[in-house]
Amino acid sequence: MLGGVAVVASLMVIGQRNPIHSVLLLIASFGGLSGLYILLDAPFVAVIQIIIYAGAIMVLFLFVVMLLNVAREDTEQDERVHVQVHRGSMRLGAVLAGLLVVELVWALASAGTLGGTFGPMAGLPAPVTSVHVIGQVLFTRYAFPFEVTSILILVAMVGAVVLARRETPRPAAGADAAGGSEERPAF
Amino acid sequence: MVTLNQYLLLSAVLFAIGALGVFVRRNLITILLSIEIMLNAVNLTFVAAGRAFGTADGQIIVFFVMTVAAAEAAVGLAIIIALFRHRESLDPDAFTSLKW
Amino acid sequence: MTPILIAQIVLLLFVFFMLLNSAAIMVYVERKVAAMLQQRLGPYLVGPRGLLQPFADVLKLMFKEDLRPTAADAFLFSLAPIISVTAAFAAFAVVPFGAETTFFGLLSHPIPLQVADVNVAVLVIFAIASMGVYGIVLAGWSSNSKYSLLGGLRSSAQMISYELSYGLALAAVLLIGNSLSLTHVVNGQAGYWFHVIPRWYVFVQPVGFAIFMIAGIAETNRAPFDFPEAEQELVAGYHTEYSSMRFAMFFMAEYINMVTVSAVAVDLFLGGWHGPFLPASLGWIWFLVKVGALLFFYVWMRWTLPRYRYDQLMAFGWKILLPIAALNLLATAAGVIHFGA
Numbered sequence: 195m196l197g198g199v200a201v202v203a204s205l206m207v208i209g210q211r212n213p214i215h216s217v218l219l220l221i222a223s224f225g226g227l228s229g230l231y232i233l234l235d236a237p238f239v240a241v242i243q244i245i246i247y248a249g250a251i252m253v254l255f256l257f258v259v260m261l262l263n264v265a266r267e268d269t270e271q272d273e274r275v276h277v278q279v280h281r282g283s284m285r286l287g288a289v290l291a292g293l294l295v296v297e298l299v300w301a302l303a304s305a306g307t308l309g310g311t312f313g314p315m316a317g318l319p320a321p322v323t324s325v326h327v328i329g330q331v332l333f334t335r336y337a338f339p340f341e342v343t344s345i346l347i348l349v350a351m352v353g354a355v356v357l358a359r360r361e362t363p364r365p366a367a368g369a370d371a372a373g374g375s376e377e378r379p380a381f
Numbered sequence: 382m383v384t385l386n387q388y389l390l391l392s393a394v395l396f397a398i399g400a401l402g403v404f405v406r407r408n409l410i411t412i413l414l415s416i417e418i419m420l421n422a423v424n425l426t427f428v429a430a431g432r433a434f435g436t437a438d439g440q441i442i443v444f445f446v447m448t449v450a451a452a453e454a455a456v457g458l459a460i461i462i463a464l465f466r467h468r469e470s471l472d473p474d475a476f477t478s479l480k481w
Numbered sequence: 482m483t484p485i486l487i488a489q490i491v492l493l494l495f496v497f498f499m500l501l502n503s504a505a506i507m508v509y510v511e512r513k514v515a516a517m518l519q520q521r522l523g524p525y526l527v528g529p530r531g532l533l534q535p536f537a538d539v540l541k542l543m544f545k546e547d548l549r550p551t552a553a554d555a556f557l558f559s560l561a562p563i564i565s566v567t568a569a570f571a572a573f574a575v576v577p578f579g580a581e582t583t584f585f586g587l588l589s590h591p592i593p594l595q596v597a598d599v600n601v602a603v604l605v606i607f608a609i610a611s612m613g614v615y616g617i618v619l620a621g622w623s624s625n626s627k628y629s630l631l632g633g634l635r636s637s638a639q640m641i642s643y644e645l646s647y648g649l650a651l652a653a654v655l656l657i658g659n660s661l662s663l664t665h666v667v668n669g670q671a672g673y674w675f676h677v678i679p680r681w682y683v684f685v686q687p688v689g690f691a692i693f694m695i696a697g698i699a700e701t702n703r704a705p706f707d708f709p710e711a712e713q714e715l716v717a718g719y720h721t722e723y724s725s726m727r728f729a730m731f732f733m734a735e736y737i738n739m740v741t742v743s744a745v746a747v748d749l750f751l752g753g754w755h756g757p758f759l760p761a762s763l764g765w766i767w768f769l770v771k772v773g774a775l776l777f778f779y780v781w782m783r784w785t786l787p788r789y790r791y792d793q794l795m796a797f798g799w800k801i802l803l804p805i806a807a808l809n810l811l812a813t814a815a816g817v818i819h820f821g822a
Binding site: 250251291302327343353355357 | 386388390391394398400405408410411413414417421428429438440441443450451452454456460466
């Protein structure tokens with residue numbers, strides 16, 4: 195049922211005209227996914243999903259949507275100008291996505307039962323749920339990717355600030371109203 | 382939702398929805414959102430597989446994927462802001478000519 | 482319906498009811514304390530010593546006309562205060578406020594005085610605080626007025642900036658507490674050093690406590706960090722266009738957030754429900770006393786300190802508080818490795 199929530203919300207995300215509604219629906223979809231993670235015995239990932247994805251990344255999206263003041267997609271205006279290109283490419287896109295689903299389902303079916311059934315009663319290896327174990331594995335086996343990820347985030351932050359900067363030169367002293375990777379033009 | 386296959390199927394469907402969004406939508410921000418949907422579908426696959434094999438690796442990879450997704454969303458949005466300032470439009474078709 | 486389930490449902494309703502009351506009590510306390518600090522009387526007309534003032538306020542708010550700007554996005558406009566209030570209540574659901582108790586032997590085995598006993602309680606609180614930002618952002622946007630939009634964006638930018646320092650201070654105290662479950666952290670603070678000084682983590686982590694409280698004040702948008710809702714600057718910021726019950730909901734959400742931050746600080750730093758002279762089953766009295774002290778501190782700060790300007794506020798959060806929190810975390814980690822405790 196939670197999966198149903200995730201799918202429905204995602205479908206509505208791509209179907210909505212107003213980008214703010216899209217963002218909110220995506221947050222709902224993430225909530226559904228977080229519930230699924232809890233069912234999969236991964237409480238840490240579930241909470242992290244809410245904190246990072248629904249809590250931070252989507253706020254960033256909302257900020258940008260509000261700043262750019264995107265009211266709605268101008269599909270009516272577009273249709274008057276690029277009618278043929280518009281509809282043709284949409285149909286092609288839908289066909290490609292459908293093909294993707296078919297292919298993935300076929301791959302799953304031909305691989306047979308991978309791991310079989312699982313649930314609290316099944317004889318699977320015991321699930322690893324505690325944050326303690328995750329921390330241990332993360333900082334020993336995956337220590338190098340962890341450090342590289344921190345450099346990645348630093349680069350992304352610097353890149354985002356530089357890319358979103360206005361072109362007019364600013365006085366050197368007044369450049370700190372920006373917070374981290376978001377640049378608010380008129381504050 | 383009992384079998385691993387069902388989770389993988391759900392993940393495939395979500396991924397396809399994200400891909401559909403990228404193909405079909407005419408708004409840069411919505412395209413980025415669809416990319417996030419795809420990344421989430423992949424996260425679901427990792428967590429489900431990690432659970433099926435009983436290791437913590439699935440959850441750790443998800444941790445890294447989320448971090449990369451955050452970095453990519455930030456940079457992508459910064460690019461969109463820069464593009465918007467230049468053309469006042471969020472339609473990908475407005476940027477088809479190489480002239481800045 | 483086993484007795485334990487009944488007890489848990491009763492506990493849930495009790496907590497909900499008490500949170501609602503706490504918002505009302507805070508209204509009164511704030512005005513009386515403000516009056517004391519400003520050497521005047523405060524509310525004294527309604528009821529003995531003005532004690533019925535919160536009821537008068539609630540009645541007034543309920544009877545006010547419920548306005549909605551026509552250009553506002555109706556769904557989001559109604560949704561925003563709901564999100565704020567829901568997040569505020571939900572965060573308190575994982576905060577334990579008393580030792581395990583059997584309610585005078587009525588239950589077969591003890592349950593903790595907490596609505597939901599989650600292993601990752603600290604992370605859940607953090608996650609719900611992140612969701613609370615949406616209430617404000619959506620309120621600002623959906624009101625479709627420039628004051629609201631600016632106030633909403635500024636307020637939410639402030640909240641997410643101070644969440645970082647909040648999280649780092651939390652991480653430092655978790656290194657010492659050794660668990661993500663608040664019940665374990667509180668139980669680690671039982672007992673005394675030298676029979677006199679209680680083993681509260683505030684003595685081990687004074688800097689962490691200070692950072693946590695400052696970040697908490699900024700998170701709940703209270704003075705001196707309440708620029709986004711300052712009357713002199715932005716009319717009323719993100720809740721300019723709201724009236725009557727919707728405004729009451731934002732108001733309530735703010736007070737309940739304050740209570741939650743204080744309760745978490747008490748659990749993490751001030752020993753939760755442990756205290757002298759009382760048996761463990763009455764520990765919630767100590768909890769209330771400590772939370773009350775922190776709330777008094779909150780109100781005191783509001784009416785004593787001048788307000789930070791927005792760019793000063795952001796500069797403080799990013800350039801001063803965040804490095805201090807990070808250094809605190811490093812020092813704590815070094816201390817834990819060295820002393821092995």
